[in-house]
Amino acid sequence: MSKHDQREQTHNTVKRKEMSRRQFLSYTLGGATAFMAGGAVLPMIRFAVDPILTKKSEGTYVKVVEESKITTEPQEFKFQIHQVDGWYESDPQLSAWISKDESGEIFALSPVCKHLGCTISWNTQNNNQYFCPCHEARYTKDGKNLAVAPNPLDEYEVDVKDGFVYLGPVKGNTRVE
Ligand code: FES
Numbered sequence: 001m002s003k004h005d006q007r008e009q010t011h012n013t014v015k016r017k018e019m020s021r022r023q024f025l026s027y028t029l030g031g032a033t034a035f036m037a038g039g040a041v042l043p044m045i046r047f048a049v050d051p052i053l054t055k056k057s058e059g060t061y062v063k064v065v066e067e068s069k070i071t072t073e074p075q076e077f078k079f080q081i082h083q084v085d086g087w088y089e090s091d092p093q094l095s096a097w098i099s100k101d102e103s104g105e106i107f108a109l110s111p112v113c114k115h116l117g118c119t120i121s122w123n124t125q126n127n128n129q130y131f132c133p134c135h136e137a138r139y140t141k142d143g144k145n146l147a148v149a150p151n152p153l154d155e156y157e158v159d160v161k162d163g164f165v166y167l168g169p170v171k172g173n174t175r176v177e
Helices: 003-053
Strands: 061-066 077-080 083-085 088-090 093-100 108-109 145-147 155-161 163-171
Touching: 061 077, 061 093, 088 155
Parallel strands: none
Antiparallel strands: 061 163, 077 093, 083 088, 093 108, 108 155, 155 163
16 A cells, blocks of 8 residues: 555544544534423423313212211201312312101212302202302202292202212212103
8 A cells, every 4th residue: 555545544534433433523512402492482382282181079078977867857067179270279168958858868969059159058948948148049858949030949969878878979969850
């Protein structure tokens, strides 16, 4: 090999080494940048879609009162539920009027008046009816609307287990037509 050829070969080798160093640097920098960008962006995407991925706790029942305390006379019981609405979590207090019917079945009515949403009470006028003080709507013990309100009171889903009454979601009244 002539001296000229040797110089040429050496030059080519050096040239190839410089190219691969440049490539190595650009791959390394590119990789590091992509890694850092991914680390910053992925949590944001996760945060944005989290409420969509989270299962809603719909349909869960809450322990409200001992079964032995329920009589044929409606009584008001208060209880707390845990609500998750997107990113907002809350523990509102609800109430229900719970009683037994003639066959001993336990049922629970929502206290929300079906006229304009005021709160009803049992027997405030000594007539064995639910009464709403806002516009004087009246309902039977089963929640049937007698005056002013256009619909019967809503019911809670009820489950009786191990001596306790559990209440679930509110549903339309199934006791009256
Ligand atoms: S809101 Fe109950 S009667 Fe009007």
